[in-house]
Amino acid sequence: MTDPVRPPVDILIRRLDPEIPLPAYEHPGDAGADLRTTVDAELAPGERALLPTGISIALPDGYAAFVHPRSGLAVRCGVALVNAPGTVDAGYRGEIKVIVVNLDPKEPVRFKRGDRIAQLVIQQVEKARFHEVGELPGSLRAEGGFGSTGGHAAV
Ligand SMILES: O=c1ccn([C@H]2C[C@H](O)[C@@H](COP(=O)(O)OP(=O)(O)OP(=O)(O)O)O2)c(=O)[nH]1
Ligand SMILES: [Mg+2]
Numbered sequence: 557m558t559d560p561v562r563p564p565v566d567i568l569i570r571r572l573d574p575e576i577p578l579p580a581y582e583h584p585g586d587a588g589a590d591l592r593t594t595v596d597a598e599l600a601p602g603e604r605a606l607l608p609t610g611i612s613i614a615l616p617d618g619y620a621a622f623v624h625p626r627s628g629l630a631v632r633c634g635v636a637l638v639n640a641p642g643t644v645d646a647g648y649r650g651e652i653k654v655i656v657v658n659l660d661p662k663e664p665v666r667f668k669r670g671d672r673i674a675q676l677v678i679q680q681v682e683k684a685r686f687h688e689v690g691e692l693p694g695s696l697r698a699e700g701g702f703g704s705t706g707g708h709a710a711v
Contacts, residue, residue: 565619565678572651573610576669579676588624588675591654597667599658604638607654607673615646615678622677623654629673634660637674644676652676 569578572594579589594610615621623642629635638655654674658665667673697704 565616567616567678568614570612571610572608572612576610579609579611586675588677590626590672591623591652591674591676592670593654593667593673594669595667596669599656599665599667601658601660601662601664604655604657607656607667609652609654609673612649612651613644614649615644617646618680618683619646620644620679620681621652622679623652624675624677626672626675633663633665634658635665635673641677642674 571578576592576594579591581589591609591611593607595608597605597607599605613621621644623637623640623644625635625637625640636657636659638657642655644652656665656667656673
């Protein structure tokens with residue numbers, strides 16, 4: 557489905573497993589295209605695994621793809637991504653993989669080949685030039701961070 561505001565970016569994709577469907581947006585306005593895994597896997601509570609998706613892509617320069625968790629898996633099964641969001645660099649040509657972890661304290665999680673395990677968000681990214689200085693310009697926040705504005709539970 558075409559976005560009326562901005563046309564989609566064209567991305568070359570290789571299917572490393574011909575039986576697994578390509579990543580797809582489930583609805584026209586979705587930000588993420590769901591990624592599937594090519595393997596069966598069972599994760600004990602607290603266990604993590606590197607799951608293959610059966611695809612590799614060539615992003616245009618100036619883009620990156622981010623591997624985000626799926627909320628449904630998180631709320632129903634306690635599945636998180638260890639490195640969320642995973643960063644796929646424009647120059648990466650290897651298989652996209654997903655580092656899942658089972659955060660449920662009691663129940664194992666089972667993935668079946670073809671299951672949708674994560675979602676891929678494509679974004680334009682800025683490149684920075686870093687200019688070293690002795691002093692940074694001032695700001696209202698200054699060095700306050702990590703709860704400096706309050707509103708969090710006392711520790
Ligand atoms: O969830 C992810 C994260 C990364 N990658 C791939 C694509 C990315 O371009 C490459 C390297 O990722 P990253 O830079 O996050 O890892 P690193 O530990 O810094 O590895 P490297 O030294 O290869 O950059 O691994 C994935 O397939 N899935
Ligand atoms: Mg890196």
